[in-house]
Amino acid sequence: NGCRGGIMSDAFTYIVKNRGITSEQAYPFQETESVCRYNGRPAASIRGFQTVPSNNERALLEAVSRQPVSVSIDADGPGFMHYSGG
Secondary structure: OHHHOOOHHHHHHHHHHOOOEOOOOOOOOOOOOOOOOOOOOOOEOOOOOOOOOOOOHHHHHHHHHHOOOOOOOOOOOHHHOOOOOO
16 A cells, blocks of 8 residues: 555665566556566666665765665654645
């Protein structure tokens, strides 16, 4: 269920383990539960990933200087409970 959020490291581990991930054009989203039928060519791959410690600006700056960086926000707390935009 995509509405429950996700963990980036799980996605990255999947991409490494499967030697890539296909494009949405080649394997479009279908709103059904079924067996994965993927057998196409990867559109992108990664060799690995690292986790940057939370609230460590120096580590984040170092990571950004060396490779692409993904960022997540924990939106479960009261600060996001009534968020509507902006």
